[in-house]
Amino acid sequence: MIEILTIFFSFFSLLIFSNFPLNYFFIKKYQYILKLTYTEYLLLNLIINFNILLIFSFFPINLKIVFFLILIISLSFIIIFKNDFWKLFKENLPLNFFFLLVFYALSSVIVKNGYLEWDGLSHWLHKATVYFQGGGYSDLAGLPFDYYPHLGSYVWAFFWKNSYLQAEYFGRLFFIFIFLLSIISLYSKISNKFLVLEKLIIIFILVYLSTNIFLFGGYQEYFIFFIFFCFSNFFKKFFLEDKISNYYPELILISISNLILWIKQEGFFYFIILNIIFLIHAKRTILNKFVFLIFSLILISILIYIKNIYFGSLRFNHDIINPETFRNLDLYYLFFKIFIISKYFFISFIKYPIWLVILLSITVLKFNSKFFKNNKFIITYLILIFGFIYLIFLNTTEDVAWLAPLTLNRIVFAVSGFLIFVNIELFNLIKEK
């Protein structure tokens, strides 16, 4: 019984956590520069908090004190604006109840299972354990796969430490929370011509098609999914029009893309892809883009600098230029590998059916609306991300026929976060017609 109650405690503490530092009603009343919905403010708060946690992860800071400080400040604001929160709660009662229910449903699977999947146990748990037991960043050196980025493990340890039962699996519930919050934030983008129940069914379909319990077993894919989702959401919101006259949107995008560097190794390349999308498609002046680029280079330099200090260098599983790079010059061999990778791409789309809906949405929107006139960044993203996945699997020194079935589907799933919103556009189009 206590485990079930702890799931609910975790939900409410995550909710309170994501109301800090930017309280929606406070901002709305005094400084409404960024016109975002309530759930978008929650997403933004999570981005800010994860950046704060990233900084804290390099210092010996007590995780409990940080958590209680955040909780107390956030709760104070909630109490101050309790009437507004109550009104918001009442207005969206079915959605709130749905959020809680699905969170419980997915959490109960994680808690019931309790165990970790292969990479979770072999790669990521050790880092989380170090932070949970009071260790610091320097204590990561010497662990299995110590050169892997640590942010996901740090946040895992943070919520593990601050869960009521302090059991490892309660730390992983934040993956469920950020995943659900991402998709639920799309609720406000669904056409008002739909009934509330219809809107909930649409959200449920997206949640169901994107859920893979295996990936909650200690993998970082849902964190990457969340980052991609936030990037596309805020990019679409702020950078496809010329109206914004302040620099907050740029700061938001930089904060989002910074996180991806510290979650997984391939985050380095995702970071470059997201930057390219900004540089090509953002409706900003050359000067703005130049400053953005400088900031991005500073973030990469910080990553390289820190990795150099603690682990000798910024390492990847394989060298970027390796003997396999030159073997690919043999065309027969190259086409064979492309065939294998394409085959597992296809299998991944079936394994994660959200991709089938995304591809269907893109096709329908392309031929039945002017959606892509203003959203060309989606095409650029598809080309870059698919190109990147092909390149890493062409360049790996491992046997691609062995590696692709194990890892390709996870990468394909994680990058789908960027494109989830196109499904809503499809539903809206159907309703309009």
Add this chain to the structure above:
Amino acid sequence: MLVCFLYIKKKIMIKNYTTINFIIFFIVVMFVFDSFTNTYILLRDNYDKRMTSHLGYCENQGYGFYKKVYKKFSINHQNLIAINFNDAPSPDGYFFKYDKKNEFNSLVLIGANKKVIEDYKNKKFKIILNEDNCYFIKK
């Protein structure tokens, strides 16, 4: 929860038909994610029982055997290294203590066959505990 319940009750009285639709939808959501069964299992079995049933005693990750050895033989909670010969990761991560040393003179072997054991015997390891194809060996 109580406030939520009272509000829902009030709503039920006002908009009966719509509320029933929502309730059916929510039950379907719970059913799709198997929440009723999961809740039942959570109420019935404690953490250890669930872990051993999922991860195996000597099969799979060998969680049960490793835990027994760790409790019985780990001096001062030092990290015992496990080698898993099954197609599964080693369970030692669950018991890892970052500030303790690794015990290099002992090994937990999960799913080891006789040839493997002979090899370790040749390296001067002695069998301290053996259950099925799981071994705790020490130099």
